[in-house]
Amino acid sequence: MPKNTWFETVLEAQRRARKRLPPSVYSALLAGSEKGVSYDDNTAAFAELGFAPHLSGLSEKRDQATTVMGEEISLPVICSPTGVQAVHPDGEVAIARACAARGTVTGLSSFASKPVEQVVEANPQTFFQIYWLGDRDRILQRIERAHAAGARGLIVTTDWSFSMGRDWGSPAIPEKLDLKAMLQFAPEGIRRPRWLAQFAKAGYLPDLTAPNLVSPGEQAPTFFGAYYEWMQTPLPTWEDLAWLREQWARISGGGPVMLKGVCRVDDAKRAVDAGMTAISVSNHGGNNLDTTPAPIRVLPSIADAVGDQVEVVLDGGIRRGSDVVKALALGARAVMIGRAYLWGLAANGQPGVENVLDLLRSGIDSALLGLGRSSVHELTPGDVVVPPGFTRTLGAT
Numbered sequence: 001m002p003k004n005t006w007f008e009t010v011l012e013a014q015r016r017a018r019k020r021l022p023p024s025v026y027s028a029l030l031a032g033s034e035k036g037v038s039y040d041d042n043t044a045a046f047a048e049l050g051f052a053p054h055l056s057g058l059s060e061k062r063d064q065a066t067t068v069m070g071e072e073i074s075l076p077v078i079c080s081p082t083g084v085q086a087v088h089p090d091g092e093v094a095i096a097r098a099c100a101a102r103g104t105v106t107g108l109s110s111f112a113s114k115p116v117e118q119v120v121e122a123n124p125q126t127f128f129q130i131y132w133l134g135d136r137d138r139i140l141q142r143i144e145r146a147h148a149a150g151a152r153g154l155i156v157t158t159d160w161s162f163s164m165g166r167d168w169g170s171p172a173i174p175e176k177l178d179l180k181a182m183l184q185f186a187p188e189g190i191r192r193p194r195w196l197a198q199f200a201k202a203g204y205l206p207d208l209t210a211p212n213l214v215s216p217g218e219q220a221p222t223f224f225g226a227y228y229e230w231m232q233t234p235l236p237t238w239e240d241l242a243w244l245r246e247q248w249a250r251i252s253g254g255g256p257v258m259l260k261g262v263c264r265v266d267d268a269k270r271a272v273d274a275g276m277t278a279i280s281v282s283n284h285g286g287n288n289l290d291t292t293p294a295p296i297r298v299l300p301s302i303a304d305a306v307g308d309q310v311e312v313v314l315d316g317g318i319r320r321g322s323d324v325v326k327a328l329a330l331g332a333r334a335v336m337i338g339r340a341y342l343w344g345l346a347a348n349g350q351p352g353v354e355n356v357l358d359l360l361r362s363g364i365d366s367a368l369l370g371l372g373r374s375s376v377h378e379l380t381p382g383d384v385v386v387p388p389g390f391t392r393t394l395g396a397t
């Protein structure tokens with residue numbers, strides 16, 4: 001009898017990903033930085049929050065549909081951009097197909113392994129994400145390409161601090177998969193035959209390049225080549241971000257831009273001043289400046305300060321539908337997920353990503369039912385039990 005490929009929780013998807021992927025690929029997805037304090041806090045903080053459920057007079061119908069940056073989505077969850085992955089041969093195209101099948105947006109990283117044209121073809125509801133990498137002309141070229149491909153929004157991520165080193169060890173990632181690297185990684189691949197077979201069937205090995213950093217047809221840089229250029233790029237100012245916002249508006253006829261990585265109230269206000277459509281309250285999944293608090297702890301202060309001027313989404317630590325409901329109750333319009341869908345992709349390809357979105361949808365529905373809400377738009381802070389000392393307010397003078 002074939003093994004049941006359906007999984008019942010995101011943590012089960014993670015266990016299957018761990019078994020299925022070569023250790024260095026699995027470990028690159030786990031990521032986290034330094035001691036992993038932020039990584040742990042991102043999920044632990046959700047568990048500190050409780051619910052205040054009702055038991056009667058509950059709603060027969062519960063609606064999850066909403067919008068983010070003008071895109072209608074069937075549940076308040078979108079896939080956050082994640083960079084180069086050797087998880088599955090269909091990579092970001094499989095993720096985009098799953099998002100399209102479940103009625104939500106795909107965030108595509110500029111470090112992704114598939115061209116933006118293919119991803120938009122799989123899901124027209126695509127937001128293209130960029131880092132501040134290279135000079136203004138090159139950045140412009142990239143966003144023009146994304147717009148020409150049909151991307152409907154831009155995500156700008158500027159919170160990366162190039163912090164390196166993890167107490168549990170970083171995976172060795174080859175510059176490119178040449179013969180030498182293949183021999184070096186062969187033992188890992190041989191221990192994970194199903195992963196290897198998927199790539200063998202597709203007829204190629206993961207090439208660890210970033211095709212969306214150049215014009216179509218140009219030689220794509222390797223991940224490390226691009227990372228080096230990024231490290232050499234002067235860091236963006238608020239004026240640069242306002243310029244980028246204007247450029248996207250010019251190219252796209254007023255299209256939306258999200259600034260991802262906001263933790264502080266003062267930065268949230270500056271994002272509003274820079275004309276952003278949305279901000280993502282995020283610590284980059286705990287991959288960045290370790291000991292930054294979990295986004296759910298800083299969300300209430302940011303939503304209070306700017307929630308009526310800019311769309312506020314949250315990413316980091318979402319593993320269950322109930323986490324989504326907690327974030328919405330505390331002021332987010334929607335959430336973005338990273339590892340959850342990557343583990344789903346590793347566990348079972350496109351259906352695995354759909355499985356993750358379905359789990360979140362049913363978890364949101366259960367929480368709405370228990371809370372006596374008929375729509376995600378009715379959630380309020382009173383639906384959540386927030387223990388004393390839970391929240392953090394950063395940068396509010």
Ligand SMILES: Cc1cc2nc3c(=O)[nH]c(=O)nc-3n(C[C@H](O)[C@H](O)[C@H](O)COP(=O)(O)O)c2cc1C
Binds near residue numbers: 031083111317337
């Ligand atoms: C393997 C990996 C790669 C990532 N690459 C990017 C990226 O290229 N651009 C970006 O803005 N965020 C990137 N992120 C951060 C995610 O978009 C998101 O902020 C984070 O994963 C959310 O936390 P979660 O994984 O707990 O859901 C990456 C995260 C992971 C785990």
